[in-house]
Amino acid sequence: MSVGRVVSYGVPAVIGLALLIGLPQLLDLFVLLQVTLYVVMAILALSLAFVWGYGGILCLGQSAFFGLGAYAYAITAFNIGESSLPVVIAILLPTLFAAALGYLMFYGRISEVYVGVITLTVTLILFNAVNSTASPEYRIGSALIGGYNGLPNVPSLNFPFDPDNTLQPDDVYMVAMATLLIVYFGIRWILRTRFGRVLVAIRENERRVEFIGFDARLHKLAAFALGAGIAGAAGCLFVNWGSYVSPTIFSMIQSAQIIIWVMVGGVGTLIGPILGAVALSWLTAEVGTQHVINADILFGGILIVFVLLVPRGLVPMLTEHVWSRVMQPRRKVAVAAKLAAPGGRA
């Protein structure tokens, strides 16, 4: 392994493990609960960072899979009581749903814009459908779906196959943080495989990928489904964080937030969306407690500022800035050489 690679994997691994083990010792419970939420949102941000930033699929309704994961966990947890199977279902259901949706979209070869429109529509349909199930006849097994009232008192995670031993808030934090690390390093590993490289190539030029002989439709479907599974895992953790889920999880605002996190952090990076999700979730919470300015207006403002001033996002801008600093001396020499060369133009 090269030094560069050791650093690029080692630094986030060390920081991640330090946060995983250290924060429960350092923070009081209230703050740790807040941080858990930010971690969950970071996982959600990574799901879109992968699908959009590397797969080139602009999914405007990533919250659909987040919400499906949350509801799938809640409803099965009420019915089963033990949380192991519900966790699996919370990941599997959005994955399969996305695979079916992806099949229609990618094998139907609809254009990019329509992928955006369809994914947005799907999450709005889910919102309306779940929202209108308030009356008690809407139930799945022993779980009332609850409509706009949502589902309160969702059974929390237990240690695998040990239903009486439920996770405490600091355990939930550690599960969330470990999930974030697994997802982050998992995506980085995928991007190094042939599948990941083909995916990035599809973003660059889908036609040429097909001329080479790879099935672009299948690759996109797989990436889309994988992203949905990650969003589902985030949904499952989200319910456990608040032991509550309501249809607003499917709302347009929720979908828009995910897109903004990724944009602000930097499309085509992983660290960027993580930082974007954490920073903006923190900001939302702060603004919420101070009642000075409406959070949606603030978000809209941030979005506009970034689109106009930092269109590629923070992380690409910062890395480029550092890069140009490092490269500056050499560039000056190159320019000087050009000027000195006969026929060189200023």
Add this chain to the structure above:
Amino acid sequence: MTTVPLIETRQLTMNFGGVQAVQNVDFSVAEGELRCLIGPNGAGKSTFFKMLTGQLVPTAGEVRFRGRPISGRQPHEIARLGIGIKTQVPSVFDGLTAHENLWLAASRGKRGRAIDRAVDEAIERLMLRPIADRLVGQLAHGQRQWVELGLVLLTEPVVILLDEPAAGMTDDETTRTAELIHDINRTHALIVVEHDMAFIRKIARAITVFDRGKILVEGPAHRVLSDRRVRDVYLGKRAA
């Protein structure tokens, strides 16, 4: 017994609304052949290529590859059968380096070290060594064409379709491309579309002339190039 052509089209037709881009074309190319396809702008050459590679599904007629009908198949399936294409507008991965571009093409049919070896060979053959680590989007037009040619070669096709491979190249690059085409033809069949007559003279053996979606003339290079009808369509006159 007659041998089965490598590529054969029967009554191949493509209509775009009212435009008949290709009309009832019967065409065939043998294994290992080098065929040139010429014709004025809008004659239907690129559309013809798009049907051979599955980018367009013909309105009527069919394409056969070694006797098997392939029209209607997905582009990646046709690529896997062994039809490679260099498109008229270079189709490469602009955001990746030349090396990464070639790696992708080589990784389709190979594993592990064999990929690196094939990529290295292609870099040598196409003289891409000095620019291997540069982003393809930043390369000069001629260099991008060669990267694309590398992509095509690394998929190890049976037949390669080249749509205006010398377009926008300098004279030196054009000469080099002509040499390359002869070199490639030792192992692959080729169908080459070109407008540059000097280039055609350098490489041509057999020529098919398209005009307004139909085959106008077909035959050995010397005969086709001295045909009056061919001169007329190129000068803008229409053969009676």
